[in-house]
Amino acid sequence: MIDEHNDIFDSKIRLHDRHRFEIKLDLELPPSHTVYELESYFFVPRALNIGPSTYTKEDFYNNNQRYIRFKTPKISLSKLCDPGLSTSPLNRVRENLSRILSGSKDPGLVNLAYDEFKLLGCVIRGEIRDHVKIFMAGLETYTPLPGETGRRMFIGEGLGSFLADLKYLSGRINALKTDVMDPVVPVKLKETFNFFDEYLSLITEEYLTSLLETMRRSAAALADFKALEEELAALVISQSQYRAAMNYPSVLKEGENNEVIIYRRGVLKKFISSVLYLKPELEEWRTLTQVVFGLAA
Incomplete structure (x- = not known):
């Protein structure tokens, strides 16, 4: 490149x-x-x-394809959960859902929540990707000398904080399910949440798997961060189990290849990231819903 x-x-x-x-x-x-x-x-x-x-x-x-899009906003995982941050897509989703559940008939609320769910997915993906890249770079050259604590603290404490923030964010997102599944909430938002939820699980599994493999290739890192290695492995395994429990299509079944997962991830990524593009040519929600029904058939 x-x-x-x-x-x-x-x-x-x-x-x-x-x-x-x-x-x-x-x-x-x-x-x-x-x-x-x-x-x-x-x-x-x-x-x-x-x-x-x-x-x-x-x-x-x-043969040219041209796209114009906004850059993904940078908001840390911990700040996404800060109730005082008005620019957090998570807080905006909660606010819009609360107004819908309170009986508001404003038709714009559904579209606002729809876009904020997708924006939240973009922000979380960017944060997970950037953190994993930094930790992988540190692990690939991890050979601390006796008495050298700087790099050990950076990876150990930094990775521990990252995983803690990721778990806390996942808990906050799971707390939305009760509100989203209320009969008052339109079907469009229910399905959008499911697409967002499945996508978040897929990218979490993908990036953490790469991080786990990098850690396991370093004997020194594996010896120093065994507890973190076990925590990473548990998180990776839990993602596939979660998608299976939710009956999401992106689950690898024994004796089958992973083409469905790869295709599904691509479709979900396109749906989530479409919020950043200035001129979408199709109505993404209807397109994705039709694809889902087609696969189910």
Whole structure:
């Protein structure tokens, strides 16, 4: 992957799949700008035989896919649970649900809660991903010298706090179930919560599994953080058990491959992250519901 950084924007170029590559640009624009122009130049080796006669301008633009989205907000896991933080999507969901349960007929409340559930999923995924990356980097080079306590404290206390925050957040989210499943709450929000809940379990299992595997590859880390290794393993196992108990489709069954889980994760990720895109072309909730019913059939 190629990374470039300058004062205007951050850019990343990476392979998307076997046939496509992806260019990601992060632009910091002042609020006064509502229109901007971006020019891109591609330098193609002559050996690839790509030119106007073999690859027309129309083909080039037809093969392009362009998306504009907001950056994922940065809110720590502990702050998400802070009742005094008005910008927390979790608090906004609770507030909107409370108004719905109190009999409010405001049609905008459902859409607000719908978007806040998806935004909450984006924020949590970003926080889990970023924390796991930091801890994995520390574990991959973990060879503390006698008397060296800095790195040991960083990984031990930092990882312990991260897991504690994650468990507390999970408890707060589970507490929403009673409100969400009330008959007064529209079906759209019930299903949105289930999609969010399943997605959160999947990404928790995925990232913590990677972290657990990294820890187990380091004999020194495994010796120093055995209790954390056991806690990680228990959390990973509990996610699959939880999804099975909730009858979510993303459960690996004995004798079957994991294609359903991979596909399901992709669909859920697209649904959750759609809240960040400026111009969604489809109504995501109806599309995902149709996919779910199709799989069930």
